[in-house]
Amino acid sequence: MRTLVIGGGVTGLLAAWHLQKRGQAAELWEAEDRPGGWVQTLPWDHSDGRPxxxxxxxxxxxxxPGTPVDRVFKGLDLAVESPVKEQGQGQRWVGKGGRLIPVPAHPVKLMTSPLMSLGTKLRLFREPFVKPGPPEPEEGLEEFISRRAGRGLAEELLPAMVAGILAAPTHLLSVDALPTLRKWESHGSLFAGVRKNGVSHLMVPQGGMGGLTARLAASLPEVQVARKAERLERLPGGRWRVWGGGEEAEADQVVLALPAYAAAELLAPHAEASAEALRAIPYTSVNLWNSRHTPLAPFRDGFGFLIHPPEGNSYLGSLVPSWIEPSSCAPEFMQLRSFIGDPHLWGVRREERPTWEWVWTQIRRWVPGLSEAVQTREDRAHQAIPRAEKGHRGRVRTAVEGLPQGIEWISNARFGPGVRDVMEGLEAWVQER
Ligand SMILES: Cc1cc2nc3c(=O)[nH]c(=O)nc-3n(C[C@H](O)[C@H](O)[C@H](O)COP(=O)(O)OP(=O)(O)OC[C@H]3O[C@@H](n4cnc5c(N)ncnc54)[C@H](O)[C@@H]3O)c2cc1C
Known part of the structure; x- marks a missing residue:
């Protein structure tokens, strides 16, 4: 059986890799001139030319260990490292009430942290005894957390965490926006789920995340870049022809490893209901400002900080990539990556894109001791993150059920927002076929 995978982000690359491992030939088309989609490490040299x-x-x-993520890295023979080299590194903070508050590394210490009110902390003790909710109807994320752990947690801590992962306000989202939560609840409670599943660790391939997609692409014999699929044609006998960039290819099966809106365009002439459901999945844009500074303790050995919305005025927080992957900049600097959310989602009136001056004012409010940047760089992540709003499960179901024979759609909009979710979802997807 010949498969054509459309889309060379991590989802498409992994799908082709899994198929190849099962002995199925898979060709992959990627619209851009490099595979990887969002998972790419881009050069940003210092002004003196150092990398x-x-x-x-x-x-x-x-x-x-022992999870789909682990199996992918082992299968690719790709080493990953934890940035935590010494105890106490990797501190996270939440900006609240005008100051940065450390997030305790251990849940027990959360009980003495000013991050939450006393009532909220006491309510957490009841979480293990709250019965799991029915699988349907789909709950909102805020409702799910309030039901399990109390309204206080949903209001006092959740918004910053969710903004840091999804760049969207909690009240809009479905519980399916973070699929791990329902997985944990299936063990009886969130506490039981965490106990049973253990805690995940942040890992990075040496040299950056782009190492993952580069290694995947290198393991596949048929990756065509600068090849954007423009049209699908149904052939007699259930086969498909795909047109793009002046080329065409035939396949028994076409796997659309694309954002929902891009898959909708190709599907519209063949599966209107599916295309409509995909078009209804919104995507969030983020502005990213990278900057280099003189290192400042304790931030230089920390993961970064998130601002409790709406205090940040759509400034969502900053990470410290030079701690996560030290080769991102020369050792005498510290690199920051600051996230600015879509102003419309955060009720902020701003038509212009945020300038570095605006971003610097926000950062300095939280970290007044930080020195001026020696170098800055803006990157816009346009329509980058699928927003699993309430009703998302129904939209995904309609989209998948309405697919014509011989067409599949896979994406982080289907499996969950992170690379881990995609790896877990794809392993199950491959096994079901
Ligand atoms: C700023 C940002 C930060 C993130 N941080 C994290 C994080 O810390 N941890 C984490 O786990 N996840 C994170 N994510 C999410 C993670 O990047 C995504 O889950 C993952 O990259 C999605 O991969 P994908 O292949 O589904 O989609 P994409 O990466 O969007 O890939 C789709 C590919 O399809 C191609 N394409 C589109 N149309 C066509 C066409 N017609 N023909 C051919 N090709 C086409 C595109 O060019 C693209 O390469 C982050 C995402 C962003 C944007």
Whole structure:
């Protein structure tokens, strides 16, 4: 059986890799001139020419031994490292009430942290005794957390965490926006789920996340870049022809490893209901400002900080890539990556793109001791993150059920937002076929 995978982001590359491992020939088409989608490490040299880099998307991946993520890295023979080299490194903070508050590394210490009110902390003790909710109807994320752990947690801590992962306000989202939560609840409670599944660790391939997609692409014999699929044609006998970039290819099966809106365009002439459901999945844009500074303790050995919305005025927080992957900049500097959310989602009136001056004012409010940047760089992540709003499960179901014979759609909009979710979802997807 010949398969054509459309889309060379991590989802498409992994799908082709899994198929190849099962002995199925798979050709892959990628619209851009490099595979990887959001998972790419881009060069960003210092002004004196010394090398450095920025991540286009993820800074790292959540890993645990014996999981699909672990199996992918082992299968690719790709070493990953934890940035934590010494105890106490990797501190995270939440900006709240005008100051940065450390997030305790151990849940027990959360009980003495000013991050939450006393009532919220006491309510957490009841979580293990709250019965799991029915699988349907789909709950909102805020409702799910309130039901399990209390309204206080949903209001006092969740918004910053969710903004840091999904760049979207919690009240809009479905519980399916973070699929791990329902997986944990299936063990009886979130506490039981964490106990049973263990805690994941942030890992990075040496040299950056781009090492993952580069290694995947190198393991595949048929990767065509600068080849954007433009049209699908149904052939007699259930086969498909795909047109793009002046070329055409025939396949028994076409796997659309594309954002929902891109898959909708190709599907519209053949599966209107499916295309409509995909078009209804919104995507969030983020502005990313990278900057280099003189290192400042304790931030230089920390993961970074998130701002409790709406205090940041759509500034969502900053990570420290030079701690996560030290080769991102020369050792005498510290690299920051600051996230600015879509102003419309955060109720902020701003038509212009945020300038570095605006971003610097926000950062300095939280870290007044930080020196001026010696270098800055702006990257726009346009329509980058699928927003699993309430009703997402129904949209995905309609999209998948309405696919014509011989066409599949896979994406982080289907499996979950992170690379880990994609790896877990794809392993199950391959086994079901
Ligand atoms: C700023 C940012 C930070 C992130 N941080 C993290 C993180 O810390 N941890 C984590 O786990 N995840 C993170 N993510 C999410 C992670 O990057 C995504 O889950 C993952 O990259 C999605 O991969 P994908 O292949 O599904 O989609 P994409 O990466 O969007 O790939 C789709 C590919 O299809 C191609 N394409 C589109 N149309 C066509 C066409 N018609 N023909 C051929 N090719 C086409 C595109 O060019 C693209 O390469 C982050 C994402 C962003 C944007």
């Amino acid at each position: 450095g880099h920025v991540e286009k998307g993820p800074q790292g991946i959540l890993w645990q």
